[in-house]
Amino acid sequence: MEKRRLGKTNFLVSVIGFGGIPIQRVSREEAIEIISAVKEAGINFIDTARGYTVSESLIGCGLEKHGRENFILATKSGKRDYNGILEELNISLKNLNTDYIDLFQFHNIKSLEELDFVMGDEGGLKALKEVKAKGIIKEIGITSHMPEVLDKAMDTGEFATIQCPYNPVERQAEEVFRKANKLDIGVIVMKPLAGGAIQNTDLSLRFITNNPNVTVAIPGMDSVKQVMENAKIGEKIIPLNEEERAILFQEAKELGTEFCRRCGYCMPCPQGIDIPSQFLMEGYYKRYNLKEWALDRYHAMEFRAKDCIECGSCEKKCPYNLPIREMLKRVDMLLER
Known part of the structure; x- marks a missing residue:
């Protein structure tokens, strides 16, 4: 090693x-x-x-x-x-x-x-x-x-x-x-x-x-x-050789269309939602298979995805042009239980 x-x-x-x-x-x-x-x-x-x-x-x-x-x-x-x-x-x-x-x-x-x-x-x-x-x-x-x-x-x-x-x-x-x-x-x-x-x-x-x-x-x-x-x-x-780089960055490109980098530029949210943390908990739930842990942390937040009023201020500030409002809806459906 x-x-x-x-x-x-x-x-x-x-x-x-x-x-x-x-x-x-x-x-x-x-x-x-x-x-x-x-x-x-x-x-x-x-x-x-x-x-x-x-x-x-x-x-x-x-x-x-x-x-x-x-x-x-x-x-x-x-x-x-x-x-x-x-x-x-x-x-x-x-x-x-x-x-x-x-x-x-x-x-x-x-x-x-x-x-x-x-x-x-x-x-x-x-x-x-x-x-x-x-x-x-x-x-x-x-x-x-x-x-x-x-x-x-x-x-x-x-x-x-x-x-x-x-x-x-x-x-x-x-x-x-x-x-x-x-x-x-x-x-x-x-x-x-x-x-x-x-x-x-x-x-x-x-x-x-x-x-x-x-x-x-x-x-x-x-x-x-x-x-x-x-x-x-x-x-x-x-x-990495050229072919390997192409494979890896094609995957990165596909993920990038709806992948939160947690840069924080979308903040602050007028409703008090910690937007990057919503997607972080979603990832722990779906990809890490830490469902109970993610749910506990998610529900401990005072303001969550369910509180989004779709004002769109976050999307205007996102440097990656993510559809944050739609992404929050998915978090709501997944974790609000």
Whole structure:
């Protein structure tokens, strides 16, 4: 498995990492078997999150069985405040059966205002710097779907890594990745298969890992078979030929007609709907087979697809000309139950 230096962390990580979202739907025994396969395949980077229900706990079972020392472990929290981030860190340590975490990340910072709060006197960054000084975490990272948030975060000099969606459909972060490379900041690619929408798995992973500014891609996996298939891509990074590129980008083109990149330009919605999150939950329901989890998160939102009044203001702002109103109707029919 090819390994790359994760920026200034100096961690040498496998170019294909383990994405921890789907593992939450397998049994404890299956999870242990999957982590065993991860180790055998030469994958040493594992990414999970507090928000992935039992993902941390299941991975923790696998680490206990197959050796915490064999992995570079990353998790993340959606909390923004000082006390909240410490509370979640302690839960993660317990769930993962470890006394330290290699990379602790702020999960899905959605705006520059959120970033400013995180970095303020009452924000979580202060807390993480304190526990880092004690060795409880080794490095601090940030994830976002918004390249401009990551761009500003990198300028602060406080973050060792960034994580953002990147695949043949979602390429909006390429310039940010170039900047990260120059600043020696590690680049972690989430959604390498566009949330399961891309069917040409091997081609998409090869496209991503051939980008010299990418450190590690973390496709979600929930079976030994997926681990073995994805790991093969990292054994030898082979560039796409012209025919393969044509196949991959034709698929991307077809997806692009109604595929939300979560860029956020459609916001704010006059009705208060978090439009990108509607499509994110739809994807988790349909493509990740996390139906109950998606429904719980969807119904926890105060304003949902059902509240759309079809004013069309979102469509005027969408740079991809998506038929957002029709797409929201489909979300409503699928998830409003």
